[in-house]
Amino acid sequence: MAEYIESLQRLAEQFGRLEGIGKKSAMRMAFSVLDMSAETAQELASAIIEAKERIHLCPICQNITDRDTCLVCADEGRDKSVICVVADPKAVISMEKVREYKGVYHVLGGVISPMNGVTPDKLRIKELLSRLNDGEVREVIVATNPTVEGEATAMYLSRILKPLGVTVSRLAYGISVGADIEYADAVTLNRALEGRREI
Amino acid sequence: MAEYIESLQRLAEQFGRLEGIGKKSAMRMAFSVLDMSAETAQELASAIIEAKERIHLCPICQNITDRDTCLVCADEGRDKSVICVVADPKAVISMEKVREYKGVYHVLGGVISPMNGVTPDKLRIKELLSRLNDGEVREVIVATNPTVEGEATAMYLSRILKPLGVTVSRLAYGISVGADIEYADAVTLNRALEGRREI
Numbered sequence: 001m002a003e004y005i006e007s008l009q010r011l012a013e014q015f016g017r018l019e020g021i022g023k024k025s026a027m028r029m030a031f032s033v034l035d036m037s038a039e040t041a042q043e044l045a046s047a048i049i050e051a052k053e054r055i056h057l058c059p060i061c062q063n064i065t066d067r068d069t070c071l072v073c074a075d076e077g078r079d080k081s082v083i084c085v086v087a088d089p090k091a092v093i094s095m096e097k098v099r100e101y102k103g104v105y106h107v108l109g110g111v112i113s114p115m116n117g118v119t120p121d122k123l124r125i126k127e128l129l130s131r132l133n134d135g136e137v138r139e140v141i142v143a144t145n146p147t148v149e150g151e152a153t154a155m156y157l158s159r160i161l162k163p164l165g166v167t168v169s170r171l172a173y174g175i176s177v178g179a180d181i182e183y184a185d186a187v188t189l190n191r192a193l194e195g196r197r198e199i
Numbered sequence: 200m201a202e203y204i205e206s207l208q209r210l211a212e213q214f215g216r217l218e219g220i221g222k223k224s225a226m227r228m229a230f231s232v233l234d235m236s237a238e239t240a241q242e243l244a245s246a247i248i249e250a251k252e253r254i255h256l257c258p259i260c261q262n263i264t265d266r267d268t269c270l271v272c273a274d275e276g277r278d279k280s281v282i283c284v285v286a287d288p289k290a291v292i293s294m295e296k297v298r299e300y301k302g303v304y305h306v307l308g309g310v311i312s313p314m315n316g317v318t319p320d321k322l323r324i325k326e327l328l329s330r331l332n333d334g335e336v337r338e339v340i341v342a343t344n345p346t347v348e349g350e351a352t353a354m355y356l357s358r359i360l361k362p363l364g365v366t367v368s369r370l371a372y373g374i375s376v377g378a379d380i381e382y383a384d385a386v387t388l389n390r391a392l393e394g395r396r397e398i
Binding site: 005006007008010011013014015017018019020021025028029030031032033034035036038040041042043044045046047048049050051052053054055064065066070089090 | 204205206207209210212213214216217218219220224227228229230231232233234235237239240241242243244245246247248249250251252253254263264265269288289
């Protein structure tokens with residue numbers, strides 16, 4: 001039946017192209033557009049076009065922004081001598097939630113993954129290197145995910161950055177706060193042991 | 200951080216207005232718009248506007264359609280003497296999936312629910328009554344949900360339709376096909392007993 005209402009079907013298909021949206025959710029979303037006022041639907045459509053048009057990469061840190069440079073790079077209070085390297089803009093959002101980190105970021109746009117055709121030249125490493133040219137940066141914290149690809153990317157960066165005289169560090173591994181040791185996997189527990197601290 | 204990228208935040212808020220979309224999903228959807236090509240994003244935005252503009256109610260059965268009359272009402276092969284009354288267009292989709300029902304529909308646009316301010320005059324009952332005027336209709340099947348509101352609506356319709364000389368029926372209650380009797384609730388099981396058939 002829904003297939004016969006072409007414009008509804010087309011809308012559901014379009015919603016289905018969004019990440020994490022299955023067929024049923026897409027159809028429910030399409031129906032809820034019909035329940036909206038014409039004005040609200042127009043606002044939704046405009047927000048899509050606007051976000052797509054306005055958001056671009058910050059020329060300094062390669063994070064997404066809708067201004068000339070992103071707010072972190074534009075902030076005079078941030079410590080420009082520490083760069084936290086992340087895979088994507090979502091990681092920046094997570095880091096910023098901590099409200100403890102006062103340095104700046106560099107967004108790679110992915111991690112090295114030869115299986116998926118992502119070689120180092122596909123990442124924004126060149127842009128990172130050019131930020132190290134003026135000698136102001138003293139530490140690069142690599143905050144890629146603790147996965148095989150994330151690790152490989154961290155290793156790769158460490159190898160090319162260390163000769164430039166900057167400290168390269170990696171986020172600590174260990175058990176999550178509030179987690180149950182009983183359910184921690186062996187590799188994580190091993191890393192937690194290795195990274196133990198005197199108290 | 201995301202809060203600072205205004206157009207991204209605004210898009211996520213707009214997605215959050217859709218049914219069943221929480222804050223996290225909305226943000227993930229907003230990010231996936233950024234990953235789309237400008238063309239795909241434009242298609243999504245147009246599909247929203249188009250669906251909203253084109254879809255209206257079928258003048259006969261009050262179901263949603265993007266044509267003059269909906270495909271069921273326009274279909275010469277459907278039995279116009281049987282009307283299945285449903286609460287909303289989604290119920291029509293479910294019924295049509297069965298591929299057994301050959302009658303037509305009438306969409307009420309809700310169920311009677313005084314608590315939520317839905318009185319009978321807010322439903323499209325007047326339109327249903329006018330369809331019974333020419334005396335062609337012999338049966339009205341009330342297929343509202345087996346909830347308090349659905350039941351009340353069925354009772355209400357039955358009371359006003361029966362005097363007009365049409366048969367008013369209700370979908371059978373009982374255990375779901377494939378369900379485990381162990382887990383069926385007492386009320387359902389009781390209805391299943393009441394509706395038992397000789398085999």
